[in-house]
Amino acid sequence: MDFGIGFLTNNIMLPILDFFYGIVPSYGLAIVALTLVIRFALYPLNAGSIRNMRRMKVAQPLMQKRVKEIQERYKDNPTKLQEEMSGVYKEFGNPLAGCFPVLLQMPILFALFATLRGSPFADINYDVNVQVFPQEKIEQIQPQVFSTPPKAIYVSDGSHFPISAVVPGGNKLVVGEKTDVRLQTADGETIQSLVTQYNDDIDSFQPRWEVTKGSDVITVDEAGHITALAPGEATVRVQAPGLAANKGFLFIKALGRIGVTGEDGAIHWDILIMILGFGASLYLNQVLSGQGSTSSDNPQQAAVNKFTPIIFSGMFLFFPLPAGVLMYMLIANIFQTIQTFILSREPLPENLQKIVDAETKAEDDRKTLPFEPGRTKKKKA
Secondary structure (H helix, E strand, C coil): CCCCHHHHHHHHHHHHHHHHHHHCCCHHHHHHHHHHHHHHHCHHHHHHHHHHHHHHHHHHHHHHHHHHHHHHHCCCCHHHHHHHHHHHHHHHCCHHHHHHHHHHHHHHHHHHHHHHCCCCCCCEEEEEEEEEECHHHHHHCCCCCEECCCEEEEEECCEEEEEEEEECCCCEEECCCEEECEEECCCCCEHHHHHHHHCCCHHHCCCEEEEEECCCCEEECCCCEEEECCCEEEEEEEEECCCCCCCCECCECCCCCECCECCCCCECHHHHHHHHHHHHHHHHHHHHHCCCCCCCCCHHHHHHHHHHHHHHHHHHHHCCCEHHHHHHHHHHHHHHHHHHHHHHCCCCCHHHHHHHHHHHHHHHHHHHCCCCCCCCCCCCC
């Protein structure tokens, strides 16, 4: 039994998606609602990471100095070194503490990401590898049912089932033999039967079969019937259509649309707007969390922080994602930016606030000095 990403998708994400679609029959609104529900559920974990990041930004310079002194002083006394280091972490916090909440939420976020890349938002492909042998080897082939791992497929709005691509007689054939590639459940119910039961518009859901490798080895017709022509290896791709792939939402033309430009070279402005919005929200989030400060003591880190939004946004130009996934990422980023803003207004722990106050006072004192100590003003010639 799958207790990984597939388990979370089928038992958490899809039921939530179906619930909201049942309230408001819009897959776009369902994506928005699903994203917000997951983000609110992960709010405490994410808040812990943001708080730790904010505290470490204040404490890191003094903490690094203290750690270096302790390591030098007790380098020959491991027991005392560990004791003193524990005291430092107790006073300032552990830099790695912010990583734990992030790691905890990653499986859920991956499952959400996988959900939005699956049915009904995208066409789902099954690849079936077929081997064809000469007639004289027919006695050596043992018929055995071939089946791909199941995937959740929506056969109508709100109705989905775990569907596999199945070859009843096995994927090893001899020349002249015929067989079928079927989309069916574990109980043997075909996808065509499910569509007839649950979808009033049968024509809106028509699976497609094609040979993607070895067209001289086998043929396949529009009903999935395979005929073996010659010895060799071949691949049959079965595609189950995504019901919401061509449905729009607000300014988004199609939730399954991929890429900033189409095959005809036309610009997909809806995709471009979401990518730019993602980059802008990422930059704003950095500014609010203090990572985007250009006055960092580490110029290299400051440069990395400055270009991170550009790099991540540009990545979607070369590794395009479906519009529905981009919408989720944009909403999630805006949500986190608002969360960062709220948490940035929280008071710091007393010991860290003293550090901030001391740095502020020192900065004010430097600004009030007429000139730097130890230097004299140059006299005019």
